[in-house]
Amino acid sequence: MIQLLHTPFHERTELLCQPKNWRRWAGYLVAGSYEMSLDREYWAIRNTAALIDVSPLMKYLITGVDAALLLNRVVTRDIDKLQVGQVYYTGWCDEDGKMIDDGTLSRLDETTYRLTSAEPSLRWLTMNAVGLELEITEITDSMAALSLQGPNSSSVLNRCCDNPVDEIKYFRLMHNELDGIPISISRTGYTGDLGYEIWIDAKDALPVWDALIAAGHDFGILPVGILAMDMARVEAGLFMIESDYTSSDHAWIKAQQSSPFELGLGWTVNLDKPGYFVGRPALAREQREGSTWKLMGLEVEWDGLEALFKDVGLPPQILSMAIRASLPVRSGKKQIGYVSTATWSPLLKKYIALAHLQKPYFEPGTNLRMEVTVQHHRQYAPARVVTLPFYEPEWKKR
Amino acid sequence: MKTYDAIIIGAGHNGLVSAAYLAKAGKQVLVLESRAIPGGTLVTEEFDGFMADMVQSGNLCPDIIRNLKLARFGLKPKPVSEIPAFISLLPDSDILVLESDPVKAAESIKRFSPKDAARWPDFLTFMEKATKFLESAYDTLMPRLPKVSLSEGYSLAELALDLRLAGRKNMLNIIRVIPMTAVEFLEEWFESEQLKAAVASVGIHGVTLGVMSAGTTFNLIHNWLNRGGLAHQYLGRAGQVTDALVAAAEAYGAEMRLSAEVTSIKIEDNQAAGVVLKDGEEISAQTVLSSADPKRTFLTLVGPMELSPTFVWHTQSIKMRGSVAKLHLGLKSLPDGMAADTTYTIAPALNYLERAYDAAKYGQISEKPYLEVTTSENVISIHFQYAPYKLKQGAWNDKRDTLEKLAVDTLAVHFPELQSSIVKSKLLTPADLETTYSLTEGDLNHGQIMLDQFMFMRPIPGWSNHKTPIDGLYLCGSGVHAGGGISGASGRNAAKVVSKEI
Numbered sequence: 001m002i003q004l005l006h007t008p009f010h011e012r013t014e015l016l017c018q019p020k021n022w023r024r025w026a027g028y029l030v031a032g033s034y035e036m037s038l039d040r041e042y043w044a045i046r047n048t049a050a051l052i053d054v055s056p057l058m059k060y061l062i063t064g065v066d067a068a069l070l071l072n073r074v075v076t077r078d079i080d081k082l083q084v085g086q087v088y089y090t091g092w093c094d095e096d097g098k099m100i101d102d103g104t105l106s107r108l109d110e111t112t113y114r115l116t117s118a119e120p121s122l123r124w125l126t127m128n129a130v131g132l133e134l135e136i137t138e139i140t141d142s143m144a145a146l147s148l149q150g151p152n153s154s155s156v157l158n159r160c161c162d163n164p165v166d167e168i169k170y171f172r173l174m175h176n177e178l179d180g181i182p183i184s185i186s187r188t189g190y191t192g193d194l195g196y197e198i199w200i201d202a203k204d205a206l207p208v209w210d211a212l213i214a215a216g217h218d219f220g221i222l223p224v225g226i227l228a229m230d231m232a233r234v235e236a237g238l239f240m241i242e243s244d245y246t247s248s249d250h251a252w253i254k255a256q257q258s259s260p261f262e263l264g265l266g267w268t269v270n271l272d273k274p275g276y277f278v279g280r281p282a283l284a285r286e287q288r289e290g291s292t293w294k295l296m297g298l299e300v301e302w303d304g305l306e307a308l309f310k311d312v313g314l315p316p317q318i319l320s321m322a323i324r325a326s327l328p329v330r331s332g333k334k335q336i337g338y339v340s341t342a343t344w345s346p347l348l349k350k351y352i353a354l355a356h357l358q359k360p361y362f363e364p365g366t367n368l369r370m371e372v373t374v375q376h377h378r379q380y381a382p383a384r385v386v387t388l389p390f391y392e393p394e395w396k397k398r
Numbered sequence: 399m400k401t402y403d404a405i406i407i408g409a410g411h412n413g414l415v416s417a418a419y420l421a422k423a424g425k426q427v428l429v430l431e432s433r434a435i436p437g438g439t440l441v442t443e444e445f446d447g448f449m450a451d452m453v454q455s456g457n458l459c460p461d462i463i464r465n466l467k468l469a470r471f472g473l474k475p476k477p478v479s480e481i482p483a484f485i486s487l488l489p490d491s492d493i494l495v496l497e498s499d500p501v502k503a504a505e506s507i508k509r510f511s512p513k514d515a516a517r518w519p520d521f522l523t524f525m526e527k528a529t530k531f532l533e534s535a536y537d538t539l540m541p542r543l544p545k546v547s548l549s550e551g552y553s554l555a556e557l558a559l560d561l562r563l564a565g566r567k568n569m570l571n572i573i574r575v576i577p578m579t580a581v582e583f584l585e586e587w588f589e590s591e592q593l594k595a596a597v598a599s600v601g602i603h604g605v606t607l608g609v610m611s612a613g614t615t616f617n618l619i620h621n622w623l624n625r626g627g628l629a630h631q632y633l634g635r636a637g638q639v640t641d642a643l644v645a646a647a648e649a650y651g652a653e654m655r656l657s658a659e660v661t662s663i664k665i666e667d668n669q670a671a672g673v674v675l676k677d678g679e680e681i682s683a684q685t686v687l688s689s690a691d692p693k694r695t696f697l698t699l700v701g702p703m704e705l706s707p708t709f710v711w712h713t714q715s716i717k718m719r720g721s722v723a724k725l726h727l728g729l730k731s732l733p734d735g736m737a738a739d740t741t742y743t744i745a746p747a748l749n750y751l752e753r754a755y756d757a758a759k760y761g762q763i764s765e766k767p768y769l770e771v772t773t774s775e776n777v778i779s780i781h782f783q784y785a786p787y788k789l790k791q792g793a794w795n796d797k798r799d800t801l802e803k804l805a806v807d808t809l810a811v812h813f814p815e816l817q818s819s820i821v822k823s824k825l826l827t828p829a830d831l832e833t834t835y836s837l838t839e840g841d842l843n844h845g846q847i848m849l850d851q852f853m854f855m856r857p858i859p860g861w862s863n864h865k866t867p868i869d870g871l872y873l874c875g876s877g878v879h880a881g882g883g884i885s886g887a888s889g890r891n892a893a894k895v896v897s898k899e900i
């Protein structure tokens with residue numbers, strides 16, 4: 001029998017998760033939400049502090065004199081520039097320059113790196129390490145991870161950690177201690193807000209959870225499930241594998257694959273780094289010739305939406321959660337793209353979406369139309385192309 | 399500093415053929431050979447005062463001999479009447495003598511089966527047609543499936559025509575038998591165990607397969623083509639063929655440097671830029687041809703970091719697995735009953751051969767080995783199968799005595815005086831073949847001759863047209879299509895591809 005795994009925090013999350021809406025994430029069970037509605041959890045991310053169990057992230061430790069050689073070969077960013085204590089967000093591609101996966105890469109010391117991914121990556125890493133002197137260890141199960149997100153997150157950590165976290169700059173990490181437990185804290189996250197990810201030996205998971213909940217009490221900390229995080233990440237313009245792009249490992253046809261340029265990750269493709277890296281020739285070609293698709297933001301125009309609903313005698317009906325579904329996008333009567341995730345943004349009070357648009361329709365300001373379902377009928381609401389992210393508080397990077 | 403149009407890694411016969419063709423076409427060519435003598439495996443080498451041929455046959459394709467005018471440099475094919483016999487040594491001092499003259503051969507076969515004797519000429523005709531087809535295939539560049547370009551399509555159509563010219567029945571038959579086991583194929587022709595086993599031995603020669611393995615009929619046709627029949631034919635001693643190739647290449651203007659091991663191929667922006675030698679010297683050239691085996695070329699000389707992961711993986715997956723050892727015996731004189739310049743096979747029965755192979759499957763040395771023995775005036779050279787490169791137990795250096803004794807004892811059954819006439823011996827284990835001759839895993843052919851590594855899949859699917867993922871780097875050795883064994887075909891084909899591009 002196939003059994004989904006429990007994360008190291010399950011003893012706590014199981015009791016807290018009222019709706020029992022467990023979600024599958026990389027073979028693990030995680031809470032969709034802890035409360036019956038997502039409102040409070042969403043607002044914890046934006047206003048206070050949200051504690052999210054992200055242990056199912058795949059994690060790999062890459063150690064050895066040739067570790068940087070391997071990573072430079074696999075990922076698109078220039079690893080020679082990654083300093084000890086720094087974190088890169090990066091994607092990696094197949095030989096045709098199409099995205100396989102994306103994740104964060106932390107340099108823990110001179111020759112040790114930690115890579116996170118959404119999909120199992122051990123085989124790909126090993127395949128690329130032929131002849132190299134290094135060791136690749138999968139630490140997905142042995143390392144627990146919590147994401148603490150929201151404007152109060154630094155205050156929570158300062159209250160319970162031995163060393164203040166204020167000094168950690170955006171996409172940097174530090175070693176710290178909490179009640180005598182060694183932890184690593186990176187200033188990273190998936191919400192576009194001030195936030196941290198905390199990396200813990202799985203055996204220490206529960207005391208760390210408890211300490212954070214206790215320290216966060218005065219700062220409005222709330223356990224938050226992945227559904228509220230899904231809304232926040234769309235506002236932040238962050239895409240997700242399998243819903244916003246298909247890993248080239250899983251694509252049946254070429255049309256299902258995406259390049260980093262098409263996903264707006266051109267800034268992570270360092271064609272100026274020396275030597276071969278996987279996908280380089282194809283990526284260089286795409287950079288020269290330009291991409292035919294681009295991931296952009298789409299804002300539905302409220303008046304137009306309201307009018308469609310008014311026709312059937314209803315006020316606008318929008319689910320107050322992210323919808324991971326493909327919705328056609330048109331220019332006139334012609335389909336020129338599709339939305340991969342749409343959400344109501346409680347903060348912006350807008351219906352927003354991540355949209356894959358064909359050239360030349362991806363220019364900001366372009367007026368398009370996006371499918372909405374009005375009383376069981378498919379209709380098209382007017383929408384405008386905008387740059388991502390939709391929302392970026394000034395404290396995110398400060 | 400002198401610049402070269404092309405650098406060729408390895409002065410084996412294929413590297414030399416490429417060099418001669420390119421030099422003749424007016425290119426500035428430099429051949430770099432790691433050993434102190436040229437020839438690769440096509441060499442006659444001295445050991446303790448005896449001269450031994452490493453390989454049994456030294457045939458080159460007739461068009462290479464013609465085009466490079468090798469006769470001028472001392473090479474002349476021998477007349478058919480001088481082609482030696484292929485003799486199967488059987489228990490109880492019996493022998494089956496397969497002379498190249500079909501009438502004489504039929505005489506010998508008759509003692510074992512009159513029916514087989516009657517079929518022998520038809521069998522030779524069929525093998526003639528099959529080898530002709532293979533020869534055309536080895537003269538055709540294989541396409542990069544599944545995309546076939548117009549010019550590739552044209553030469554493929556020509557190949558299909560050659561096949562068609564063999565006659566409709568023969569055409570279907572050739573295609574039908576290629577994947578068969580040697581046993582199945584020969585059982586369709588003959589009833590005599592002795593005859594079937596003698597011929598089948600050529601189907602397993604040089605490969606780590608048994609007579610009951612699929613595709614050994616293909617290897618039989620392949621070896622038959624390279625040998626020019628069952629027995630090994632001689633253009634001369636192995637070293638003389640190499641001498642002629644060196645003389646020709648140099649006469650056409652190629653330069654050769656011996657004791658010049660290439661440690662890496664320089665690559666700039668996915669383009670070959672030259673080579674680095676062991677002593678650190680760098681030599682530049684935009685075109686590099688490698689006759690080192692594909693595994694060595696890509697994984698050591700180019701290095702996996704310059705190549706895509708899938709390509710590296712496919713290269714790692716090339717089956718090398720050598721299982722041949724070579725034993726040269728220097729003698730006072732040939733033992734009684736043994737003739738010079740003759741090929742003997744110890745392949746008395748099909749089951750005997752298959753059991754010899756069984757050992758290899760389990761990483762063991764065959765207790766009752768298949769031997770092929772070639773002779774000169776005072777040296778006999780024993781090709782020993784199976785001696786697997788990867789031993790299940792122990793290291794090759796500890797097995798030398800075991801192997802030598804096995805080989806000598808097996809042969810001495812037929813020549814009792816052998817033991818006492820041995821003066822010196824020289825053993826080459828698969829490990830020696832790797833260290834001395836740069837044959838990865840001791841694989842004679844730079845990659846097994848098997849169905850999933852032939853034609854458009856040699857060395858790996860998509861890369862059988864001599865080109866490589868690195869611009870300006872080409873393969874010209876045995877590991878690429880048309881290669882495997884002595885013929886020069888892959889060296890010739892590579893030169894044709896390269897001269898079109900530089």
Ligand SMILES: Cc1cc2nc3c(=O)[nH]c(=O)nc-3n(C[C@H](O)[C@H](O)[C@H](O)COP(=O)(O)OP(=O)(O)OC[C@H]3O[C@@H](n4cnc5c(N)ncnc54)[C@H](O)[C@@H]3O)c2cc1C
Nearest residue numbers: 408410411412432438439659660690836842875876883884
């Ligand atoms: C024991 C034995 C028996 C055989 N029997 C037969 C037979 O009966 N019939 C037959 O047709 N074939 C036979 N073969 C196979 C045949 O000899 C080979 O397939 C053929 O010689 C390969 O020719 P080549 O020129 O492609 O490569 P090789 O002869 O292997 O030549 C390659 C050359 O490259 C050189 N080289 C490699 N790496 C480097 C480097 N880094 N730098 C510089 N130089 C380098 C090597 O030293 C070598 O000289 C036999 C082989 C062996 C070993």
